[in-house]
Amino acid sequence: LKANPMARALRLDKMTLAALEATMRVYLQGGRDGDARASIPTLRMLTESADEVKVRAESLLAQLREMVPADAATLSLVPEISRAGGGALPMCDIPTYAVRLEPKQATAQECARYLEQQCEPPIIARIHDEALLFDARTLLDGENEIVAQAVARALS
Incomplete structure (x- = not known):
């Protein structure tokens, strides 16, 4: 000392x-x-294989297709990249799968704002090319239904 x-x-x-x-x-x-x-959820998110994530993404997609009317949004499963790291400079790219939701009657920004501000807990989605991306890597068990219900409310 x-x-x-x-x-x-x-x-x-x-x-x-x-x-x-x-x-x-x-x-x-x-x-x-x-x-x-x-x-440790973060450890699971960082180490889970893309195939494991794809199963969760397919489940979310199926739930969204049940709850969201076809005329409200276009839904699809897309390969994506999750980024891990500190703050504004993520350093590690991790292959993942996301559900892509392109709203037909509102903008992606309006839907994202609703999901962040009006939902408890807030739901965060990335916006890319006027569509919301829900990265299944970041979802915990049981959260698919919460996300699907919130998205259905946002698009109603």
Whole structure:
């Protein structure tokens, strides 16, 4: 501490060390069920194969086709790239699948605004070429139905 005054400011206390230890145990031992991917959603999202994501995307597409009238939007499954990294400069491209929704009676921006501001929890979609993209990699189990219901409300 005498050699470097920053050492005191950056020193970890017992609570921080305990939290760090618990986090590392989950990563190394997999949490309660022995599977770290199941315990840590971000880890699952980063390591899941494109084929696993495609299954979830196909499920979301099927639910949207059931709930959204054909005259309200064009729906399709598209290969995409998820980007992982910090802030404004994502560094890692990950192959994924997304459901592409092109609204026919409103703009993509209007639909996105509704999903972000009027839904609880807010639903975030990317906008590309006047269409909303719902990246299935970012959806947790059980969220497909929530997204489909919200989109149906947004387009009604």
